[in-house]
Amino acid sequence: MGIQFGTDEWVKAVMAALNESAGYAEAAKNWEGDFYFVIDEGPGVPETIYLYMDLWHGQCRDAFKVANASEKSPVFELSAPLKVWRGVLEKKIDPIQGLVTRRLKLKGPMMKVMKAPKAAIELVEACAQLDTDWPEA
Amino acid sequence: MWFFKCPEFFFGEDALSQLEMLPGKRAFIVTDANIAKLGFFDIVQKTLANASIDSQIFAEVEPDPSLQTVQRGADAMLAYEPDWIIGLGGGSSMDAAKAMWILYERPGIEPESISPMEDLGLRQKAKLICIPTTAGTGSEANYGIVLTDTAEKRKLTLGSREATPDIAIVDPMFTKNLPAFITADTGIDVLSHAIEAYSCGWANDFTDGLCLQAARMVFQYLPRAVADGPNDEEAREKMANAASIAGITLGNSQVALAHAMGHSAGALFKKIPHGRITAIFLPYTIEFVANGGVGRYADLAAMVGLPASEEAEAAQKLANATRSLMRQLNLPTSLQEAGIAATELEEHMETLVEHVMIDTNTLMSRRIPEFDEIEQLFQCAFDGRSVDF
Numbered sequence: 045m046g047i048q049f050g051t052d053e054w055v056k057a058v059m060a061a062l063n064e065s066a067g068y069a070e071a072a073k074n075w076e077g078d079f080y081f082v083i084d085e086g087p088g089v090p091e092t093i094y095l096y097m098d099l100w101h102g103q104c105r106d107a108f109k110v111a112n113a114s115e116k117s118p119v120f121e122l123s124a125p126l127k128v129w130r131g132v133l134e135k136k137i138d139p140i141q142g143l144v145t146r147r148l149k150l151k152g153p154m155m156k157v158m159k160a161p162k163a164a165i166e167l168v169e170a171c172a173q174l175d176t177d178w179p180e181a
Numbered sequence: 182m183w184f185f186k187c188p189e190f191f192f193g194e195d196a197l198s199q200l201e202m203l204p205g206k207r208a209f210i211v212t213d214a215n216i217a218k219l220g221f222f223d224i225v226q227k228t229l230a231n232a233s234i235d236s237q238i239f240a241e242v243e244p245d246p247s248l249q250t251v252q253r254g255a256d257a258m259l260a261y262e263p264d265w266i267i268g269l270g271g272g273s274s275m276d277a278a279k280a281m282w283i284l285y286e287r288p289g290i291e292p293e294s295i296s297p298m299e300d301l302g303l304r305q306k307a308k309l310i311c312i313p314t315t316a317g318t319g320s321e322a323n324y325g326i327v328l329t330d331t332a333e334k335r336k337l338t339l340g341s342r343e344a345t346p347d348i349a350i351v352d353p354m355f356t357k358n359l360p361a362f363i364t365a366d367t368g369i370d371v372l373s374h375a376i377e378a379y380s381c382g383w384a385n386d387f388t389d390g391l392c393l394q395a396a397r398m399v400f401q402y403l404p405r406a407v408a409d410g411p412n413d414e415e416a417r418e419k420m421a422n423a424a425s426i427a428g429i430t431l432g433n434s435q436v437a438l439a440h441a442m443g444h445s446a447g448a449l450f451k452k453i454p455h456g457r458i459t460a461i462f463l464p465y466t467i468e469f470v471a472n473g474g475v476g477r478y479a480d481l482a483a484m485v486g487l488p489a490s491e492e493a494e495a496a497q498k499l500a501n502a503t504r505s506l507m508r509q510l511n512l513p514t515s516l517q518e519a520g521i522a523a524t525e526l527e528e529h530m531e532t533l534v535e536h537v538m539i540d541t542n543t544l545m546s547r548r549i550p551e552f553d554e555i556e557q558l559f560q561c562a563f564d565g566r567s568v569d570f
Binding site for chain 2: 070071138140141143144145146147149150153154155157158159160161162165
């Protein structure tokens, strides 16, 4: 049995996976910036979910689900509906193509993200290793 | 889900006369000093005058244009208030025109943040026409913008679908008397575009046919255009068209590892033109990708007359054919032959590899190299040694 997507347990499992990933550590060694990963309200998601991750120099320093979006003020916010997140994490959607076509919506300084494309790929790679249970959409 | 985006094209003899059909009052022409000296600006200006369009020139674009040059051009545009922007020249002038246009429409924007994720809201003030005077870059056909951050000695690959030119005018008149070495340096870039856009991870049904056709045209017509450019009108016209055809594939598909290595090396070894340095890496990256068992070269090889029974054989044939073509065009096939010293490579190796690692094009490769593999690739490309890993 896997971990339910979008839960506090799931984002903490992502944190553990990232902190064990040599690929992520190398690709994100210069990265500074925390994130909200937002799962939009829609089929399978009764209300919008905000997952917070504090990403710092190739490590994830903290990760948890927040009850209220105003709890943190991260530098970046990456949002998408459930089916897009699932597509990305199951590697059916290239994350960069997702951004270019705006199925994944990014708020924050683009400049910084454009300099760290490999870090984004490694992050997806780490998430994809998890045994994830998906909500019925 | 993906997309396909390209400008309206006018191509062939007398394509430039399309400018006479334009509505509008003022055009701002972005070019370089050499193009102005060659008289191409005068031809464009006279053609615009036939449509009662006044024009102003900005002829300060340097090879590998800097952010500072782009800002100066945008400031001049803001003062002149054109309703047409015309990029006239090679890739540097056309890319600079795109970036200046964006800053003219959106004066506050940081050039580095020009990305497909940003809504730019262009075309409130002006539209963009690109007129290539070389046959290679293909910048007239897509939304890519390559600028140089002179402080970081790094090329910035930027772009926004909104920055796709409205019109591309591909008139072979402009390339007819191009010197042989420029014809070779720019023409070989068409092959790099075609092969990488076909073999990268973003290749798709809409671009595959364009890539195959462009690759075939380069092998057929580039040697002729280099050998007898001023007299071989067919070769000139075909290469001009091939450059635009391959240019369409960029952005709709992508380029990959050879371009990432070319961007990295080109920013440090500025004496080597973009087309030449990128093509140097092309056969080595073909071998590297094929060695990982993920190559997509069989149709390309067959299209250029090198059928093979299996993918690995096709990749090797294509890599060898690329090297042979480059030798035929008097282009170097290694960094050493290109005039880079071993000490220079050693001195810059870490930066070279770092810049490849953070280049988005690296991720488009079907086989993404690790740090040490990139280092080995640079070493192979320096020695002129086939990639066996």
